[in-house]
Amino acid sequence: MRFECGQCGAALSFDGVRSTLCPYCASPSIVERPASSEKPDPVFACAFAGDAAWARVRLDRWIGRRMIVADPALRRARVEDLKGIYLPAFLYSAVARTDYSASIAEHYTETETYTKTDEDGTKRTETRQVTRTEYRPLSGEHLGYVTDVIVSASAGLDHDTFARLEPYDLRQLRRYAPALVSGFIQEEFSRGADECLRVSRTSAADAVGDELRRFLPGDGYADLDWRMEVQWESLDPVLVPVWVLALRYRPDRPPVRVVINGQTGAVVGTVPLSWWKLLLLGLGAAAVIAAIVLLVLYLREPPPV
Numbered sequence: 311m312r313f314e315c316g317q318c319g320a321a322l323s324f325d326g327v328r329s330t331l332c333p334y335c336a337s338p339s340i341v342e343r344p345a346s347s348e349k350p351d352p353v354f355a356c357a358f359a360g361d362a363a364w365a366r367v368r369l370d371r372w373i374g375r376r377m378i379v380a381d382p383a384l385r386r387a388r389v390e391d392l393k394g395i396y397l398p399a400f401l402y403s404a405v406a407r408t409d410y411s412a413s414i415a416e417h418y419t420e421t422e423t424y425t426k427t428d429e430d431g432t433k434r435t436e437t438r439q440v441t442r443t444e445y446r447p448l449s450g451e452h453l454g455y456v457t458d459v460i461v462s463a464s465a466g467l468d469h470d471t472f473a474r475l476e477p478y479d480l481r482q483l484r485r486y487a488p489a490l491v492s493g494f495i496q497e498e499f500s501r502g503a504d505e506c507l508r509v510s511r512t513s514a515a516d517a518v519g520d521e522l523r524r525f526l527p528g529d530g531y532a533d534l535d536w537r538m539e540v541q542w543e544s545l546d547p548v549l550v551p552v553w554v555l556a557l558r559y560r561p562d563r564p565p566v567r568v569v570i571n572g573q574t575g576a577v578v579g580t581v582p583l584s585w586w587k588l589l590l591l592g593l594g595a596a597a598v599i600a601a602i603v604l605l606v607l608y609l610r611e612p613p614p615v
């Protein structure tokens with residue numbers, strides 16, 4: 311069965327899974343839709359490392375550390391509220407050839423002679439060590455491999471959240487087969503290869519820039535200028551596993567959402583704060599400060615005669 315969420319736009323297919331709410335935004339406005347032919351088919355997929363109970367253990371551990379201020383609604387979440395989703399993404403790799411030029415800094419120390427005037431007016435000549443910097447030009451070619459760049463093609467999960475869920479161990483990618491995803495929700499590709507290729511190249515350029523800065527010799531550099539050319543690019547549609555808990559625990563608030571990397575168990579989310587817990591914490595802190603102030607005042611009082 312294929313559905314589309316009217317709220318976040320995620321295109322989902324459920325196979326052996328039932329859900330009346332969008333797993334990403336807990337919106338009830340999911341409608342059945344016809345199959346679309348122009349969406350890419352995944353070539354590789356990364357499997358889930360465990361079931362919903364496995365994800366629940368990670369979630370509980372994560373909530374536990376935040377329980378002091380977290381809203382109790384999170385604790386009440388049921389295992390069934392956790393939805394396993396195969397998220398669409400593109401895996402990019404390339405060889406990057408970079409021509410660069412820079413001024414490389416070398417520090418050296420020199421002994422400097424200077425005149426010092428004492429308090430009584432006598433002048434003395436003294437020496438001191440000073441550090442100076444010399445620049446020399448350097449240019450060349452650098453060859454780097456860009457691998458493991460994953461760009462999300464999901465409509466349900468925003469870029470930032472996905473980036474915080476990374477990394478995935480891509481050595482465990484296997485060839486996609488429908489049997490692999492059965493029992494899970496599969497999200498379809500909402501972003502095209504062209505758009506993801508542009509994002510991948512930007513991300514690759516950042517990675518190459520970082521590598522280049524580490525690779526430059528000397529004590530520092532200035533005027534770094536570089537041009538990158540990519541060769542042997544490849545872009546493969548892949549599916550990666552995520553667990554999503556989306557709860558609309560109060561009708562007047564946006565849903566709370568916690569996302570778990572289905573392979574590593576990394577958890578990303580924001581805890582809805584409970585106002586009364588925060589108030590109690592604040593009052594408690596104020597009481598402690600007041601007690602300290604009173605104690606200090608009492609101790610400073612002159613002893614009774």
Ligand SMILES: [Zn+2]
Nearest residue numbers: 315318332335
């Ligand atoms: Zn949605």
